[in-house]
Amino acid sequence: MVIMSSQQEQGQGQGQQVIMSASSSKRRRLETEQQQQHLVALGGRYSLQCVRGRGSFAEVWEASHRRTGIKVGIKILCQATAGMPVCKVEREVRVMRLLRHPHIIRLYEAIFTDHHIYIVMELAESGQLHDYVAIQGRLPEAQARAIFQQMVAGAAYCHHNMVVHRDLKMENILLDSENRIKIVDFGFSKLFRYTKFLSKGCGSPHYAAPELHQRRKYIGPPVDVWSCGIILYGMLCGCLPFDGVNMADLRRNILRGEFRMPAFVSDDARDLICSMLIVKPEKRMNMAEVRAHRWLQPDIRPYLAMPPLDACMQQQIVDDETVEQAVTRHGFDRSSLLQSLEDGVENEATVAYNLILGKQFDAATRYLWTMIRRHRQATGAATVKTGGGGGSSSRRAPAEMQREHGESSRRQWALGGFHVLHDCPRQTMRHIAKALHELGILFYSPSCSNHHQPGRRRHRHRMVCAHFPSPFPGGVDVIPSATIIHTFLLLTTNANNNNDDALESLSAAVFFEIQVMAGEGNQDHTNYLLDLKRISGPQLPYLSICSQLASMLRPAIH
The missing domain is CATH 1.10.510.10 (Transferase(Phosphotransferase) domain 1)
Known part of the structure; x- marks a missing residue:
């Protein structure tokens, strides 16, 4: 090691400071130029504030949406980086656009340019x-x-x-x-x-x-x-x-x-x-x-x-007050915003709307809202239409929504529009019967029972089902399923019935119908829809049954 005097050390230190200062100045200038390029690519809609993390192919910035002032996270990927998996990024964007859950990061928009990919998502501050x-x-x-x-x-x-x-x-x-x-x-x-x-x-x-x-x-x-x-x-x-x-x-x-x-x-x-x-x-x-x-x-x-929702059945929440705020405070055109929300378009107006909506309601409330709106719109309908789509709805207070969700409805549909693409209805009903048996659910087909009434149309692809939280008295091996279901349904409709034990057992039982119906198709094949309809019983156990049944049927009928 060379021993230097204090003056030599001071002179060398000053020289190093000059070199480091020049290097850092050049680095800041390059970063500023790069930020300007990013701002242009982002259409001037966001202001980049600080880097939250860096990886091999990307860096994540904390940014602010200029028109609303709401903070977001922007993942910036350079396509020129050697080995940058573009197909992986495209798959990530497709999946994030599909999924909308309170505990999955929310994608607001994705911007693809010749040099960079920008993924704008909600910011997780912690x-x-x-x-x-x-x-x-x-x-x-x-x-x-x-x-x-x-x-x-x-x-x-x-x-x-x-x-x-x-x-x-x-x-x-x-x-x-x-x-x-x-x-x-x-x-x-x-x-x-x-x-x-x-x-x-x-x-x-x-x-x-x-x-x-x-x-x-x-x-x-x-x-x-x-x-x-x-x-x-x-x-x-x-x-x-x-x-x-x-x-x-x-x-x-x-x-x-x-x-x-x-x-x-x-x-x-x-x-x-x-x-x-x-x-x-x-x-x-x-x-x-x-x-x-x-x-x-x-x-x-x-x-x-609660059982998870089908992503394809979740609808865009159109809240009147949020639309009003986007129009009056941030200058968006009302008709074009509503049309874009209806069509599921990803543009500056819908991004701003979703940012404002996310500021007003947390993700859990929005998720519960889509769940309630799905069931409310399905009530009384024979078939639930699948797909996205908007439709306007006035804002409801969370407490009111929760009360509505807890109320039982005489006719509540779930899993409506579950497409059956490949199997014929008869084969599908066999799959359903097998799944019901494995879940311990009693069922019978009205077309096969002795209770068919003359002059009434037979439903060949329909089942009436019952689920009891505890074993049925006497055992299902002794009493036919059709008799059990008919007996309990009769107790429901008989206002003068005094059998308290039976009614107490009935209050916890879930009765529902399953029906396979023809949907749209072409000359080569017909598509079918599988519908479930709750007749009576508590709501949450019914939703749990629907979830389990859907999980078991997916491998069989898709």
């Missing part, structure tokens, strides 16, 4: 769950439960809409200002079918399921269940269950499926984690079983306990 857990050390079970309830609800919504994430990890779970989670980064996501195996290995090694490490073919959802189990372990324990000195050692540990559970983890949480981290995917819990686990039930919010 950053990654990974950093939050690292700072806290580990989370109390009540806090971990609240986060996990949200996460599995979002994952179940994805699976219900035939999307598997395949890269769930704490770095891809973001927190907003109120510590509500948002699932992000759908670059490895995939539309899947239960009848078709996936083969691509992807995701982070520490969170990847054993079948991915083995490079075996797999069905998507169990992969996400495994990753969720890793995340839950990480939140409760402050570390990950599997590690190794190198990748080969990590892979061996994951394939063995052996990990240590700290003594401070409660028995219920331990049971849930162990049921999710089972090496064989066919023995692993599915997402519906995870959501129903007893550890997750305390303090669960109503919208998190």
Whole structure:
């Protein structure tokens, strides 16, 4: 080492400062020029404020929507970067446009240019769950439960809409200002079918399921269940269950499926984690079983306990007050805005409208709103029209909406417009009968019963079904299903009935009808619609039955 005098050290230090100052000045100038290019590409609609994160191919900026002043996050990807997976980004945008859930990051718009791709989404101010857990050390079970309830609800919504994430990890779970989670980064996501195996290995090694490490073919959802189990372990324990000195050692540990559970983890949480981290995917819990686990039930919010919605059935919320605000305060044309919302167009006006709507109502309220509007519009209709679409609706107070959702309706339709594309109605009814039998639901077909009345039209593709929360007295093997259903329906309509025990049992039973009807088609084939209609009984168990039945029928009829 060369020993220098204080004057020499001071002179060298001054020289280094001059060089660093020139370098930083040049870097700031380049960044300013690049920002100006981004602003032009974004049409001057956003002002970039600061960088929230950087990756191999992208950087995420905190930005502000100029006309409304609402903060957003903008993911900027440079297409000129070597190895930039454009197809992966396009898939991410397609999936984000499909999914609308309170705990999945909301996409506002995507802008593609010759040099960059801009993904404008809601801003999660509090950053990654990974950093939050690292700072806290580990989370109390009540806090971990609240986060996990949200996460599995979002994952179940994805699976219900035939999307598997395949890269769930704490770095891809973001927190907003109120510590509500948002699932992000759908670059490895995939539309899947239960009848078709996936083969691509992807995701982070520490969170990847054993079948991915083995490079075996797999069905998507169990992969996400495994990753969720890793995340839950990480939140409760402050570390990950599997590690190794190198990748080969990590892979061996994951394939063995052996990990240590700290003594401070409660028995219920331990049971849930162990049921999710089972090496064989066919023995692993599915997402519906995870959501129903007893550890997750305390303090669960109503919208998190409800069955997930079909994304294609969710409609754009058109709120009169939000439209008025967009028109009077921000200068948008009313008729063009309403038409764009009706048509599902993504433009400056609809982006501003959705930003304002998101400021007025949180994501959970908007999700519940779409659920209620779907059922309210379907009430009394024989067939529910599928697809997006808008339609205006006056704003309703959340308390009023919740009261309406809790009220029972004599004729409530669900899963209307469930398309049956390939099977004939007779074959479809066989699939339905098998699924009902596996769910323990009694059913009979009016066309096959002895109760058919002369002069009335027979419904060959219709079933009347009943579900009882406890075993039926006397057993269903002794009494025919048709007799049981007719007896209980008769009790419903007989106002003078004094059989209190029967009525008490009836109050918890769910009665509904299933019917397959011909829809639109062409000369080569006819499309069919599967409709479910609640006759009587509590609403939430009925929705749960609908969800389970839809999950079981998808592999069979799609």
